[in-house]
Amino acid sequence: MAVGKHTQGAKRDRSNENFKKKWSTLKKNGLNIHQTYDAEVYICIRRRGEKYEFKSTEKALPLSDKEKNESFPLPVLVTAADVADEKGGLKVSTSGKEPGQID
Numbered sequence: 562m563a564v565g566k567h568t569q570g571a572k573r574d575r576s577n578e579n580f581k582k583k584w585s586t587l588k589k590n591g592l593n594i595h596q597t598y599d600a601e602v603y604i605c606i607r608r609r610g611e612k613y614e615f616k617s618t619e620k621a622l623p624l625s626d627k628e629k630n631e632s633f634p635l636p637v638l639v640t641a642a643d644v645a646d647e648k649g650g651l652k653v654s655t656s657g658k659e660p661g662q663i664d
Contacts, residue, residue: 584613591615 584606591602595617602617616622629636 580608588615591617 587604591604594600595602601620602615603623604615605623606613
């Protein structure tokens with residue numbers, strides 16, 4: 562009996578499929594937050610030149626920097642680095658700004 566060798570070819574790139582799954586989950590979570598807590602939710606992701614947006618209401622548009630600074634209470638700014646610190650120090654690329662720094 563011949564012993565068959567399993568040849569390992571290159572794994573196919575599943576990043577698009579994985580992204581679409583994460584995006585679907587994020588939209589469902591945004592809707593859940595909107596319905597459960599009566600919150601306006603706006604989510605925007607740019608990936609590979611495409612823009613993905615979720616708005617719970619038409620009013621849930623992103624605020625301009627001027628609107629953010631004039632609103633009270635001031636918005637809570639959370640960066641990817643802040644979330645990584647909470648999760649135990651995962652490495653995250655940042656734009657060189659300090660966590661919580663507002664332009």
